[in-house]
Amino acid sequence: MILASGLCVDADVTAALSTRDTVNELCQAQMQCFLTIWSTLKCMVFQTGMAQNSEMLNPKHGRPTLLEEQCPLNCPNSSDFKDPCINLNVMPKTLDGQLTMEKTPSYFVTNEAPKRIHSMAKDIKLIVVVRNPVTRAISDYTQTLSKKPEIPTFEVLAFKNRTLGLIDASWSAIRIGIYALHLENWLQYFPLSQILFVSGERLIVDPAGEMAKVQDFLGLKRVVTEKHFYFNKTKGFPCLKKPEDSSAPRCLGKSKGRTHPRIDPDVIHRLRKFYKPFNMMFYQMTGQDFRWEQEEGDK
Ligand SMILES: Nc1ncnc2c1ncn2[C@@H]1O[C@H](COP(=O)(O)OS(=O)(=O)O)[C@@H](OP(=O)(O)O)[C@H]1O
Secondary structure, three states: OOOOHHHOOOHHHHHHOOHHHHHHHHHHHHOOOOOHHHHHHOOEOOOOOOOHHHHHHOOOOOOOEEEEEOOOOOEOOEOOOOOOOOOHHHOOOOOOOEEEEEOOHHHHHEOOHHHHHHHHOOOOOEEEEEOOHHHHHHHHHHHHHHHOOOOOOHHHHOEEEOOOOEEOOOOHHHHOOOHHHHHHHHHOOOOHHHEEEEEHHHHHHOHHHHHHHHHHHOOOOOOOOHHHEEEEOOOOEEEEOOOOOOOOOEOOOOOOOOOOOOOOHHHHHHHHHHHHHHHHHHHHHHOOOOOHHHOOOOO
């Protein structure tokens, strides 16, 4: 989907319409979304897919202690939320002075998740790490490519019809980055004050700054600070100086921070245009400008 510049979402317009209406109007105006986005709204739409925040948070530097557990809402052999599978028993017992964290990126884009999580814990705090959706799509593709080298190129997958400039919004790598639609789903159950949006870009250039926001949001003393991080030139990312369970510095694993394949700049340009109105809506909904339009590169 290519969006003409005149169709950028104006804040007043966005306020007057629900997100879905606004997106619908934009799509209709472009006549390029067809039913793709609308049919996917009923099931899954997007994910942010960034694990690094919880991995950085895991060290029990402070009090309350943070515990991390994966996937409490997933039933074994079931990922479609059909069964009533909320099972807090799989979570570790949370003692006084502890906070338990759970990290499953796909929940953000799973239609049933907000309702189910709300019925489990209405006052739960939610943290979402978001990055430029264009970079996110390329990162997503890079991950798939590492497992399935035979898949078509990013440029092929990104379009329904490249000549006509029709972006394939049904491709999960692209669909997931339409954050405004996912957020709309969550805001039907949780107030914005219960959700913290962490900038994936800031997390790389200023991990301590973003972690300060996380600690404040969780009501923790700021114990993770600049002194816990250093920039690892080989990795090209910040790493932890000394995790609690080891005396050695620790970077995130090989699957985090992979080199992305070169993508045709024209395709990147088209994707930026595609995402722009959705990003504007997301900024308005969150009250945060992630400045993705101002980025030069997409790595
Ligand atoms: N400190 C540090 N070290 C390494 N990587 C970092 C770091 N901070 C942020 N990032 C970015 O995190 C991206 C990987 O997160 P994922 O999206 O794969 O997480 S998840 O597994 O889907 O939850 C990964 O994306 P790619 O660069 O595409 O690999 C990184 O850009």
